[in-house]
Amino acid sequence: MRELGLSLIELLVAMVIGAFLALAGTTYFATTFGAGISIQETTRAQEQFAALTNAVRVEFRRAGYRGNPSQLANYLITTEGSSGVAGDEGTFPAIDISTSGCALMSYARSHSCSGSDNANFAACRDTDGSLLSGTATVLHYRTGLRLQSGVVEAVSTIHPSQYDVVGASASVTSDCSATGGSSAWQPITALTDLYADRLVFTMPGETYFDADAGCEFSVGGCETNASACGDTVSCRIERLYKVEVCAYLGDTDNQCASSPDGRLYAEIFVSPRNNVLISRDYD
Amino acid sequence: MAMQNRQTGYYTIAIVVILGLLSLLASRTMTIATQDAVRLSVQEQTSTEAFYAAEQVMGQALSWIQANTPTYTSGTSATYTAATAGVNDVVIDAAQGASDSDRSYTAEFWYVQGSSSSVRVFARATNALGSQTVSQWIVEQSLIVGEALDTPIGLGGCFGTINGSPEINAVRDDGTRASGSNTLRLPASCGTASSVTTSCNGSDYGKLNKSGNGCTEPIYAEYTSSSDLWGSTFSLSEADMKTLADSSSTDNVHWIESGGSQSLSSYGSAASPIILILEDCPSLPANTEIIGIIFSKGSNCSLQGSGNQRIKGSLIINGASGGNSINQWNANDVVEAAYISGSDSDSGFSASNQVAFDETAFAGNVKLLPGTWTDTDAN
Incomplete structure (x- = not known):
């Protein structure tokens, strides 16, 4: 009968082996499962970071689109302000990075007049004020990216300056300082997944071209003074933008201040495919 | 006894199964996370x-x-x-x-x-x-501006000595013309508009007139400010034109860089006129026939030749503002405006070339419209 039982030594050895196996298994599971969770969190953060950097590229690239040639000509005519300068630096700036941590872009989209558009947009308004139903036109949209308390927000709405009927205005606010219920800005990153610490827009370079003569400023006999752009010559400007993005998991502020090492970090250099247009003063 | 041995094995199997399941679960978690990362990378790329x-x-x-x-x-x-x-x-x-x-x-x-x-x-x-x-x-x-072919001769400077009577055919015998009426365009410093009858050094331009008939070929000074005729001739910048000339896909734009007087062969046809840009003066051997636009950056050029040189289109010598663009020219040469057709020309061009051509022959230059690039289907 003794052969069927276990001695104390045997029992202790079995318990030690069993405990070791259980400990090893538990540790393996915990470590592996934890690593998997960590990878998932990192992946979510990377996914949001990648979406953010992709949005920067796409929006900057497309900025300044003004439609077909006749719409482009109409744009240059109708945006001529009191200064006589017409084009992208006026009513619908292609890219505006004058506010820190915020970039506003504009470009045209096709639009078919309907509803109460006649109360808002001159292109949809007949001479008697009625709706030009179904009329195809282009409206300028404003898109933008900004950093708000660790969250990157984006906006895409009809440009407020597009409401060109007297008394009309946009129902939402889309400028860089917009807050509250009327703000059109929406988060595109989640604080639980990604803390966006830095979103810095700069313009490291620009080149002026005389649009009439087809030459680059200061090359050969071309115009040399940038102030002539829009004054005595029509010009186009090629601009290069740099967007610096730094983010990480967690919610501790300012971790990117000293070094981006170990963070999700990108320096994006992007040149809009559409040059900035400045039409000369023909007045 | 056998029963008890099997029961002992159940514990072992249960532990192994549990450990296996835990391993599978952990492995699955890792796999999903890795797949997400890979998928993200692939989508972005x-x-x-x-x-x-x-x-x-x-x-x-x-x-x-x-x-x-x-x-x-x-x-x-x-x-x-x-x-x-x-x-x-x-x-x-x-x-x-x-x-x-x-x-x-x-x-x-x-x-x-x-x-x-x-x-x-x-x-x-x-x-x-x-x-x-x-x-x-x-x-x-078009590679050229609308006025480029209006006058058969354009000079950035002035004429020097004119011997003989090279024929410059700008106006049809019946007095009509396609556009413009100028035989010659010059900076204002060489004379005043609509009354230019003398060159910078006082010689008479009348010798340029077709068969000496000044009545049907008025000579006007057209340019009043800049003596650089490039922008008044071509719609492209020099750099762009040079690029176009160097392009293997273009066969009607030639750019001759070598210095000195540049001896030319016959170029172009009425169906396919050429743009010939010279960095120095042209030298036209006898019986050379060029159809298109010759734009020379040279100055003080001698067009003295062996005779019977023929240009249909425009000859432009851009150099020597205030001085001579052409310092010598003799008889028997012919420059005939592009729009003159065979029926009203006695220039000596071969019959096949006595047809008019205009700036549409130089179409094909593509200019991008800024502000019209997009990556969406939106208009």
């Missing part, structure tokens, strides 16, 4: 790669329309694939380290006519992973 492929196709489309005329079907649209356009599909170098993973994209581009001479160019790159389309409006522009 695919989108970016397809975009750059589409941009390369756009480059092909612009080059193609520079050298070809689309055949518009279905009203206003003309569609080409790489095969029908005679170009290559796009290959993106996606090599990672030592592994070569180049990917090929099918190139397709098409043109949609807009109003006037505007054309919207679409370019699309497609492969199994995705597709991207971009578009850009262009205008098809």
Whole structure:
């Protein structure tokens, strides 16, 4: 009968082996499962970071689109302000990075007049004020990216300056300082997944071209003074933008201040495919 | 006894099964996370790669329309694939380290006519992973400005000695003309508009008139400010024209860089006139026949030759503002305006060349319209 039982030594050895196996298994599971969770969190953060950097590229690239040639000509005519300068630096700036941590872009989209558009947009308004139903036109949209308390927000709405009927205005606010219920800005990153610490827009370079003569400023006999752009010559400007993005998991502020090492970090250099247009003063 | 042995084995199996399940669960978690990371990377790379492929196709489309005329079907649209356009599909170098993973994209581009001479160019790159389309409006522009062919001779400076009576045919025998009435265009410093009868050094321009008949060939000074005739002749910058001349796809723009007096052969035809840009003075051997525009950057040029040199189009000597562009010219040479047809010309051109041509013969320069590039189908 003794052969069927276990001695104390045997029992202790079995318990030690069993405990070791259980400990090893538990540790393996915990470590592996934890690593998997960590990878998932990192992946979510990377996914949001990648979406953010992709949005920067796409929006900057497309900025300044003004439609077909006749719409482009109409744009240059109708945006001529009191200064006589017409084009992208006026009513619908292609890219505006004058506010820190915020970039506003504009470009045209096709639009078919309907509803109460006649109360808002001159292109949809007949001479008697009625709706030009179904009329195809282009409206300028404003898109933008900004950093708000660790969250990157984006906006895409009809440009407020597009409401060109007297008394009309946009129902939402889309400028860089917009807050509250009327703000059109929406988060595109989640604080639980990604803390966006830095979103810095700069313009490291620009080149002026005389649009009439087809030459680059200061090359050969071309115009040399940038102030002539829009004054005595029509010009186009090629601009290069740099967007610096730094983010990480967690919610501790300012971790990117000293070094981006170990963070999700990108320096994006992007040149809009559409040059900035400045039409000369023909007045 | 046998029963008790089997029961002991159950515990072992249960522990192994539990450990196995835990391992599978952990492994599955790892796998999902890794797959997510890989999928994300692939999606991002695919989108970016397809975009750059589409941009390369756009480059092909612009080059193609520079050298070809689309055949518009279905009203206003003309569609080409790489095969029908005679170009290559796009290959993106996606090599990672030592592994070569180049990917090929099918190139397709098409043109949609807009109003006037505007054309919207679409370019699309497609492969199994995705597709991207971009578009850009262009205008098809003549290489020369509208006034370039109005006068048969343009000078940045003045005339020097004129011997004999080289024939300059600007106006038809019946007194009509296509546009403009100038035999000669000069800076204002060489005379005043509509009354130029003397050159800078006092010689009589009348010797330039066709058969000495000054009544039917008035000589006007056209330019009042700049003596640089480049911008009054060509719609492209010098750099762009040089690039075009160097392009293998262009055969009607020639740029001769060598210094010194440049001896020319016969160039061009009425059906295919040429643009000939010289960095120095032209030298025209006897019986040379050039059809198109000669633009010389030389100055103080001697056109003294062996006779019977013929230019149909425009001869422009751009150099020597305030001095002589041409210092000597003798008889028997002929410069005949582009729009003169055979019936009213006695210039000595061969019959096949006695047909008019105009600036449309130099069409094909493509100019991008800023502000019209987009990566959406929105208008």
